[in-house]
Amino acid sequence: MHMVCDRVFGPTTTTRHVYDVAAQHVVGGAMEGINGTIFAYGVTSSGKTHTMHGDQRSPGIIPLAVKDAFSIIQETPSREFLLRVSYMEIYNEVVNDLLNPAGQNLRIREDLQGAFVEGIKEEVVLSPAHALSLIAAGEEHRHVGSNNFNLLSSRSHTIFTLTIESSPCGDCSEGEVNFSQLNLIDLAGSESSRAETTGIRRKEGSYINKSLLTLGTVIAKITDGRATHIPYRDSKLTRLLQSSLSGHGRVSLICTVTPSSSNTEETHNTLKFANRAKQIEIQASQNKIIDEKSLIKKYQNEIHRLKEELEQLKRGIVTGTPLKDTGEDDIVLLKQKLEDGNVKLQSRLEQEEDAKAALLGRIQRLTKLILVSTKTTQASRFPQRPGPRRRHSFGEEELAYLPYRRRDMILDNESSDFFVPAEGYGETTEDTSKEKKNRKHGLLNWFKQRKRDSSGTTLTSSDGDKSSGTKSFTAPSTPQAESVTFPPEPRISTSIAVENITAAIVGHDRELPSDSLSRDETPLASIKTIDHVDLLREQLKILSGEVALHTSVLKRLSEEAANSPKKEQIQMEIKKINNEIKAKNLQISSLEKQMADSISATQAKADKSELSPSYAQLLEQLNEKNFELEVKTADNRVILDQLQNKTRECEVLQEIVTSLKEQLSQALEEKELSLSCARLENDVAGANDGKELHVDIEKKATRDVTAELLLQAHQASEIEELKQKLQELMETRTQLEARNQKLVEESAYAKGLASAAGVELKALSEEVTKLMNHNERLANELASVRNSNQRRVSNGPRAMKRESHIKRHEPVNKREVNVSYERELALEATIVEKEQREAELQKKLEESKQREAFLENELANMWVLVAKLKKSQGSEQDDSDAKLKDP
Numbered sequence: 100m101h102m103v104c105d106r107v108f109g110p111t112t113t114t115r116h117v118y119d120v121a122a123q124h125v126v127g128g129a130m131e132g133i134n135g136t137i138f139a140y141g142v143t144s145s146g147k148t149h150t151m152h153g154d155q156r157s158p159g160i161i162p163l164a165v166k167d168a169f170s171i172i173q174e175t176p177s178r179e180f181l182l183r184v185s186y187m188e189i190y191n192e193v194v195n196d197l198l199n200p201a202g203q204n205l206r207i208r209e210d211l212q213g214a215f216v217e218g219i220k221e222e223v224v225l226s227p228a229h230a231l232s233l234i235a236a237g238e239e240h241r242h243v244g245s246n247n248f249n250l251l252s253s254r255s256h257t258i259f260t261l262t263i264e265s266s267p268c269g270d271c272s273e274g275e276v277n278f279s280q281l282n283l284i285d286l287a288g289s290e291s292s293r294a295e296t297t298g299i300r301r302k303e304g305s306y307i308n309k310s311l312l313t314l315g316t317v318i319a320k321i322t323d324g325r326a327t328h329i330p331y332r333d334s335k336l337t338r339l340l341q342s343s344l345s346g347h348g349r350v351s352l353i354c355t356v357t358p359s360s361s362n363t364e365e366t367h368n369t370l371k372f373a374n375r376a377k378q379i380e381i382q383a384s385q386n387k388i389i390d391e392k393s394l395i396k397k398y399q400n401e402i403h404r405l406k407e408e409l410e411q412l413k414r415g416i417v418t419g420t421p422l423k424d425t426g427e428d429d430i431v432l433l434k435q436k437l438e439d440g441n442v443k444l445q446s447r448l449e450q451e452e453d454a455k456a457a458l459l460g461r462i463q464r465l466t467k468l469i470l471v472s473t474k475t476t477q478a479s480r481f482p483q484r485p486g487p488r489r490r491h492s493f494g495e496e497e498l499a500y501l502p503y504r505r506r507d508m509i510l511d512n513e514s515s516d517f518f519v520p521a522e523g524y525g526e527t528t529e530d531t532s533k534e535k536k537n538r539k540h541g542l543l544n545w546f547k548q549r550k551r552d553s554s555g556t557t558l559t560s561s562d563g564d565k566s567s568g569t570k571s572f573t574a575p576s577t578p579q580a581e582s583v584t585f586p587p588e589p590r591i592s593t594s595i596a597v598e599n600i601t602a603a604i605v606g607h608d609r610e611l612p613s614d615s616l617s618r619d620e621t622p623l624a625s626i627k628t629i630d631h632v633d634l635l636r637e638q639l640k641i642l643s644g645e646v647a648l649h650t651s652v653l654k655r656l657s658e659e660a661a662n663s664p665k666k667e668q669i670q671m672e673i674k675k676i677n678n679e680i681k682a683k684n685l686q687i688s689s690l691e692k693q694m695a696d697s698i699s700a701t702q703a704k705a706d707k708s709e710l711s712p713s714y715a716q717l718l719e720q721l722n723e724k725n726f727e728l729e730v731k732t733a734d735n736r737v738i739l740d741q742l743q744n745k746t747r748e749c750e751v752l753q754e755i756v757t758s759l760k761e762q763l764s765q766a767l768e769e770k771e772l773s774l775s776c777a778r779l780e781n782d783v784a785g786a787n788d789g790k791e792l793h794v795d796i797e798k799k800a801t802r803d804v805t806a807e808l809l810l811q812a813h814q815a816s817e818i819e820e821l822k823q824k825l826q827e828l829m830e831t832r833t834q835l836e837a838r839n840q841k842l843v844e845e846s847a848y849a850k851g852l853a854s855a856a857g858v859e860l861k862a863l864s865e866e867v868t869k870l871m872n873h874n875e876r877l878a879n880e881l882a883s884v885r886n887s888n889q890r891r892v893s894n895g896p897r898a899m900k901r902e903s904h905i906k907r908h909e910p911v912n913k914r915e916v917n918v919s920y921e922r923e924l925a926l927e928a929t930i931v932e933k934e935q936r937e938a939e940l941q942k943k944l945e946e947s948k949q950r951e952a953f954l955e956n957e958l959a960n961m962w963v964l965v966a967k968l969k970k971s972q973g974s975e976q977d978d979s980d981a982k983l984k985d986p
């Protein structure tokens with residue numbers, strides 16, 4: 100950015116140096132009758148208060164300026180001065196008197212000399228300590244509060260005004276009186292929209308930002324050249340600074356910036372502001388008061404009159420009534436009269452002595468307010484300033500009014516009271532000591548905890564003077580002033596076309612009529628109506644400002660909503676702000692109605708009575724303003740509608756983004772599932788080729804929408820493939836399950852067979868056992884039969900005898916032998932048969948055993964197979980379960 104400014108100061112620069120470079124010429128000019136304004140501008144916590152007020156270690160521009168003003172008086176023995184101060188704050192667009200706690204919500208009025216605050220308290224000051232004590236007392240009433248960046252942030256703009264009157268020295272000074280005002284302004288810091296503030300701080304912040312915004316707009320319009328209307332009246336700050344901003348006096352703008360990277364945007368804005376302000380064309384001139392309304396003149400004249408009175412009184416006392424020649428008869432009478440007269444004279448003398456003392460006291464009181472140099476040399480200070488002044492050195496008493504006493508750092512090489520009142524200096528000291536008793540250590544920073552030692556970079560933009568102009572502020576007691584052109588001073592100045600000045604003045608003049616009416620001339624009823632309409636207008640402006648602010652916040656939130664994850668919260672806030680805007684718009688319309696009613700009432704009255712031209716003009720102005728307000732409100736509504744549309748669009752976009760995100764996450768889930776299935780398939784089928792899929796889509800998708808779409812397409816095809824694979828896998832699984840079922844059935848059948856075979860085998864073995872038993876019995880029988888036959892043969896004679904005996908009974912025995920023989924044969928045949936059957940059964944048993952062994956073997960194989968199948972099925976089931984649980 101191409102930047103124009105006079106000087107850039109680094110962090111090591113002292114405020115004293117900044118004062119010398121950027122402020123001293125403004126103070127010097129003010130002491131010569133040229134209005135001056137010095138103000139600090141910057142983001143919150145960038146060091147404005149530090150620059151303007153400072154502390155004991157480093158006194159700020161205000162104490163340095165006050166000190167310098169008194170130094171200049173000391174160095175100007177040819178003139179006598181009268182200094183008075185006022186101190187006010189603009190808090191939430193309300194003007195409060197910091198020197199008088201009762202002076203709250205003061206009105207700004209305008210006369211031909213410019214804007215002034217009605218009813219503001221002005222105090223005549225006699226010394227730097229006196230002035231600083233007043234600032235200190237005023238600071239205690241100033242609004243401060245902690246914000247995110249500054250523990251004691253200025254929540255209001257403060258304007259310290261030093262009104263200077265000077266006239267040539269001498270009792271019967273007929274010379275002109277110089278009149279000027281020096282405004283030293285400490286602005287509240289602009290607040291970032293990022294600042295997390297709530298409630299009262301947010302309200303204060305919005306007022307601060309609004310007035311600073313108006314200040315920026317006014318400066319932009321002044322420097323624009325084409326602007327026909329400059330909105331000075333949009334804020335109290337610009338209204339009061341109108342004269343200074345339109346170039347009618349010396350102006351020095353000190354912009355403070357902070358090195359913090361989080362404030363880059365604000366720093367940039369501050370630099371832009373400085374750059375713009377630098378383009379303002381300055382036309383400073385010396386103001387001279389030619390009428391008798393000057394306060395210094397008033398005091399001088401009164402002193403003069405009182406002195407004459409005193410002289411007369413003195414003469415009256417001294418001068419006795421001469422005695423005339425009288426006769427002897429009258430002597431007694433005369434003696435009597437003389438005695439009476441003496442008593443009377445005595446009492447008159449006493450009265451006159453009292454009057455004389457009272458007069459002297461008044462003369463002393465008045466003269467002590469007028470400050471003159473203690474130097475005896477009467478060398479004129481103007482137009483050439485004498486050699487370097489000894490200044491900036493603070494005495495003990497003055498330091499007491501500065502915050503955080505660090506006397507070791509101050510070079511106290513000069514007495515503080517190097518000026519004296521014109522007369523009665525002793526009384527001043529007495530008064531000052533009284534002040535001392537009452538003083539409070541109370542400038543804002545008195546109580547400030549210094550949070551950091553590193554300083555913000557201070558940047559100064561100071562404009563020089565070029566031609567003529569008028570004064571900026573007018574106090575209620577301010578006399579009429581006249582502009583006198585001074586030749587331009589050799590000073591750094593901006594380059595701006597002279598036409599622009601004219602335009603600015605025209606714009607300025609155009610605004611004046613509504614308030615330029617003399618209060619004496621305006622009928623009371625009209626004043627009331629105008630006041631009411633003024634009030635409504637002010638309220639309207641505040642509301643419009645708030646609507647504008649809300650609108651900007653809304654815009655910001657809408658932008659944020661697009662990116663922030665806390666969408667719902669932001670949407671809620673957007674809704675809240677929308678509601679607020681609606682409520683404000685309702686208020687605006689009701690105010691407009693009230694204004695319209697007031698105006699029509701005024702119009703009706705005006706129709707009845709004869710309107711003065713100024714009144715008609717005023718009405719016209721009001722109508723114009725009303726129209727302007729209506730236009731602005733309509734504009735606001737249009738902007739609001741646009742914003743609401745944008746918000747809706749944003750919401751729709753948000754929904755699209757959300758659905759896209761959901762789709763993406765779904766796709767990712769599916770892909771994950773498919774991947775696990777594929778892995779499972781590979782495990783089961785053993786046909787895993789080791790194919791690896793890369794799943795890092797989510798990050799990529801958020802980075803690049805196009806890439807995301809491509810990736811999605813790619814993923815879709817992959818998902819399709821994977822689905823097919825999954826299908827195949829499912830089929831395989833079904834087949835496997837069928838096969839498994841078959842095997843289970845077979846195994847059950849085999850089991851049945853095996854058990855049947857077992858039963859059969861058991862029956863067979865029992866039969867075999869039976870047969871074997873039977874066989875054994877038969878064999879035993881056979882053996883016993885054989886044994887008996889053999890015994891008979893082997894028994895011999897006995898057997899023979901028996902046989903012979905038997906022979907005697909031959910026919911019976913023969914039959915018996917035959918039966919036995921047949922029976923033996925039958926038994927033998929049965930045994931053979933049994934043996935054959937036994938062999939057969941043995942053979943059958945063997946076969947059964949073999950079959951059983953085979954079946955058992957088959958069964959074992961089957962169990963192995965079943966176990967295998969179960970195992971594979973189980974792992975498959977586990978995998979799919981795990982996949983389903985953790986997709």
Ligand SMILES: Nc1ncnc2c1ncn2[C@@H]1O[C@H](COP(=O)(O)OP(=O)(O)OP(=O)(O)O)[C@@H](O)[C@H]1O
Binds near residue numbers: 143252254554
């Ligand atoms: N140049 C500096 N040297 C040392 N300290 C500084 C400097 N500038 C600022 N500071 C310190 O930083 C803090 C904030 O400064 P200051 O209060 O002056 O900021 P500000 O711009 O007035 O803020 P706000 O607008 O919130 O009132 C104070 O404690 C002040 O002492």
